[in-house]
Amino acid sequence: MSPTVQVDIVLVQHLLSFWDSQGIDITPVWSLLGMAPAQPMPPWVNAEKLKLVHQYIASQSSDRLLPARTGRYLAQRDLPLGRLLKYSENLSQGLPAALRFMNSSLGSIHFVIRAAEHKVVVRAEPHPGMPLLPDQLLQALVALTEVCCGVLGGSAGHDLTVCAPLESPLIDDLNDFLTPLVMPGEHYALDISAAAWQRLNPRQQPVMYVSLLRDFDRHAEKLDEQLRLYSELQRILQGCLLKRRISQEDVAAQLNISVRNLQRRLKALGTTYQALLDESRQDIAMRLIRDESLPLYEIAFMVGYAEPSAFYKAFKRWTDATPGDYRQALSAETN
Numbered sequence: 001m002s003p004t005v006q007v008d009i010v011l012v013q014h015l016l017s018f019w020d021s022q023g024i025d026i027t028p029v030w031s032l033l034g035m036a037p038a039q040p041m042p043p044w045v046n047a048e049k050l051k052l053v054h055q056y057i058a059s060q061s062s063d064r065l066l067p068a069r070t071g072r073y074l075a076q077r078d079l080p081l082g083r084l085l086k087y088s089e090n091l092s093q094g095l096p097a098a099l100r101f102m103n104s105s106l107g108s109i110h111f112v113i114r115a116a117e118h119k120v121v122v123r124a125e126p127h128p129g130m131p132l133l134p135d136q137l138l139q140a141l142v143a144l145t146e147v148c149c150g151v152l153g154g155s156a157g158h159d160l161t162v163c164a165p166l167e168s169p170l171i172d173d174l175n176d177f178l179t180p181l182v183m184p185g186e187h188y189a190l191d192i193s194a195a196a197w198q199r200l201n202p203r204q205q206p207v208m209y210v211s212l213l214r215d216f217d218r219h220a221e222k223l224d225e226q227l228r229l230y231s232e233l234q235r236i237l238q239g240c241l242l243k244r245r246i247s248q249e250d251v252a253a254q255l256n257i258s259v260r261n262l263q264r265r266l267k268a269l270g271t272t273y274q275a276l277l278d279e280s281r282q283d284i285a286m287r288l289i290r291d292e293s294l295p296l297y298e299i300a301f302m303v304g305y306a307e308p309s310a311f312y313k314a315f316k317r318w319t320d321a322t323p324g325d326y327r328q329a330l331s332a333e334t335n
Contacts, residue, residue, distance in 0.1 A: 006044035006227060007106060011079070013041070015053075018073045024060050029053050031317050034278060042270035043226055046279065047108035047130065048286065052319060054133050064170055067135040068177055071142025075150070080216050082147045087209040091151065091197050094209070095122070101216045108132060109140045120197045123189040137188040138164060142178070145190050149179050152196055156180055159196035163189045230269055237280045241304050248273050277304075282318045285311075289327050296323045 012033070020026050030037055032052045033045055063069070075082060080101040088094025099111040099122070108127045113120060124140045126132040141164065149156040156179050163185030166174070174182040180190075236254045240246050251273075252262040266272055281303040288299045300311030315323045 007047050007050050007108065008223075009041050009044055011074070011106070012045045012050065014074055014077050014079075015070065018070055019057055022061070022063075022066070022069075024057060028056060028320060032056060032320060034275065034282070034318070040270060042275075043223065046283075047127070048283075049318075050108070051133060051136070054136055056320065058133070058135055065173055065177055067139040068142045068174060071139040071144075072146050074139070074143040075146030080212075081144070082150070083212055084209065084216070085147055085151050085201075086203060087205040087212065088201060089204050089206070089209075090199055090201055091120075091148065091192060094151075094201075095148075097213060101220055106140065109136065111140075111144065116191075118194050120192045120194065121189050122192065123187050125187075134166075138166070141188045141190060145178060145180060148190065148192065151201060152199070155196065155199075159193040161191040163187065163191065226269055229265065230271075233266075233269075233276060234280055234283070237276060238284055241277075241280055241284060242302065244304070246277060246304055278314070281305075281314065285315065285318075285323075289323060290330060292327065292331065296327075299323070 081098045084098040085094040112123045160180035162182040248259045252259045297308045300308040305311040
């Protein structure tokens with residue numbers, strides 16, 4: 001599993017808090033995330049699991065603007081994007097630095113900056129090989145737009161334009177909701193005028209900006225180190241699963257460390273061996289189930305379940321759907 005396709009737990013906590021405030025029952029979300037509200041939270045959440053959460057949330061709300069409202073809520077939180085832009089000299093200095101940390105935190109969504117004639121385009125794109133829901137991209141784009149509006153103030157309506165591949169009714173609703181003009185487009189993107197890109201920020205604080213940048217760099221370095229270890233553990237455990245040797249001793253031997261040392265490392269990552277094993281089974285199963293030539297009982301065996309019923313129960317916990325229903329939905333989506 002790629003170590004980059006993770007989402008910072010702080011962002012996930014903000015999402016859960018907002019959805020709960022909107023009257024949405026988030027109780028099923030915990031099982032989709034493979035977590036329990038009473039247990040310590042890991043540093044991040046697998047982006048595939050968060051996508052399932054977004055699908056559940058969309059099924060529970062009839063509010064077409066919920067992704068936009070969620071994005072606005074995130075923009076008002078104390079996240080790296082807003083904090084760096086608040087004290088930066090201008091968008092030209094602050095936005096590339098801020099997006100570097102946002103890309104690391106989001107994992108599944110990357111913001112890409114491209115220069116164009118008389119403007120700068122910031123596009124929200126999915127991580128390569130990981131399709132996202134339109135709601136996720138719209139949410140990220142609105143969060144970015146709202147933060148930039150806060151920096152530009154009264155000129156935001158003239159200097160920013162939001163583009164998104166959305167239907168006309170939703171475009172109209174967004175124009176009532178957001179300050180900048182919202183237009184249909186091929187991508188989820190924010191256009192920033194060249195003048196606004198270089199305009200000096202009257203609230204800039206160079207010392208505070210440098211201090212925040214240093215803190216975020218340290219946090220990003222620690223997160224990268226944790227993700228590399230997590231990815232290596234996942235790779236080893238998935239190999240052990242396929243060999244039908246999944247004891248802690250087997251994994252520790254591959255790392256040339258003791259079981260006690262392995263447990264210490266897992267604790268530092270905010271997880272347990274059983275949780276890591278469950279995630280590894282889920283990761284393999286979600287890849288294998290796309291191959292319709294593989295019987296479900298064979299997939300159950302390949303991910304370490306002696307009885308198909310145990311696999312079906314685990315799959316239901318992972319996705320809130322049976323393996324058969326999930327495969328059928330995938331097939332219908334492909335067709």
